[in-house]
Amino acid sequence: MEVFGPVPSRRLGQSLGINNIPPKFCSYSCIYCQLGRTDKMKIERAGFYRPMDILKKTGAKMDELVAAGEKVDYITFVADGEPTLDENLGLEIELMRSLGPKTAVISNASLIWMDRVKEDLSKADWVSLKVDAVDEDTWRSADRPHGQLDLSKILEGIKDFAAGYKGTLVTETMLVKGVNDNQETILRTADYLAGIKSSMTYLLVPSRPPSEGWVERPDMDSLKRIYAAMTQKIGPTVELIGGDEGDSFFFTDDIVKDILSITSVHPIREDVIDRLLAERGCSWDTIKRLVQQGVLQQFDYENKRFYVRKVGERGKG
Ligand code: SF4
Known part of the structure; x- marks a missing residue:
């Protein structure tokens, strides 16, 4: 288990990351994953680390940062895999609240059809859910999901969660050239996202070494076209995050x-x-x-x- 950062994030300000999943347990094996191919495909939730150990480690890091005069806006569950595979996620979010900053979870949304996952995510102040495509073939090509996952249940689960969630919900869609960037796919994705009650629709492009070497970001003309189509359907809450996340990581003396x-x-x-x-x-x-x-x-x-x-x-x- 790892606590890292804080990393300056465009979306979350100064974000202290918690890696609550050992490498690399995931329900997807996305072609663009920066962690390489998934070798531990899984959809059953499990306890990986003791929640009190996570609290202790995060609390110690917070003490260090406060002493150094650093600000932390969010404690973010962003894992070496899918954070909702952790069956203790809800409890861990509650424990993190005692440390002060708001809480965030970056999830691939694949398990959101489970009531317990919805309950756990509802405890966080900010949740990001991945929607790379809403048609079966494209979803399979981009995210290479676990064989027992059902896209229609996931899309239904996202809608249900969005309808009841009181925090800030955002979605993220990773755009990959030749995979999910053609106009028909984009319009279908945009139609679905327009029906979700989310604060922001983020469009991302691969900006770090991807799992599959052939993966490329769409060219600039395609990105402009996608952005225009998305904005037309969804409105001004679409944002394209198009590059490296900068070089302003926070570093201590070590x-x-x-x-x-x-x-x-x-x-x-x-x-x-x-x-x-x-x-x-x-x-x-x-x-x-x-x-x-x-x-x-x-x-x-x-x-x-x-x-x-x-x-x-x-x-x-
Ligand atoms: S969901 Fe995230 S961790 Fe899992 S394979 Fe995709 S990019 Fe990697």
Whole structure:
């Protein structure tokens, strides 16, 4: 279990992340997943970590940040897999409330047809649900779901949840060239999203090394067309998030520990690490050693080099 950040997030301000799922338990194996292919496909919920251990670790991190004068806007469940697979999620959200910041969950929505999952998510202040496509074939191509999942139940579950949820609900749709970006697919997705009571409809493009090397973001003309179609159906609450999440990760004095923590969920660009090391007068030696030891892996994506913590090394921090 890992607590990382806070990471500056466009949607959540300063967000302290909780990784409540060991790598890589997920109900999907999305073609664009930055964590690689899912090797532990699962739809049964289970307890992975003790909720009190999560509270203790998060509380200690919060104390550290408060002492350093840092602000945390949200404590966010964003996992090395699907956070609602954790059967203790609801209890953990309640425990996190005692620490002060608001709570958020970033979910792929695949289990939202379960009443217990809806109940758990309803405890969070902010919930993001993934809707990459609403037709069976495209959904299967993009998200490669567990064989027992039923798209119609998921779409129904999202609508039910949206109707009763009191917090801030947003949806996210990852756009992949040649997979879910054609006009017919987009219009169907937009029709569905227009019927959901959500605060924002986020459109994303892959900006980090994806699970499948052939995955590409739609070109700029397609993105403009998609944005226009979505806005026309849904209104001005559509936002396109089109690139890297910036290089303003928060780092403490222990830069290596921070790099290990952040790279367990977010790959970091080489130039960002380079600048941070230079600012602290540190050399690349330790990072190179971590690569040699297999703790960190390097990837090239869109002509940029990234570093990410190797799957299996995640969650040990
Ligand atoms: S992107 Fe999210 S939902 Fe998709 S496989 Fe990766 S962890 Fe699972």
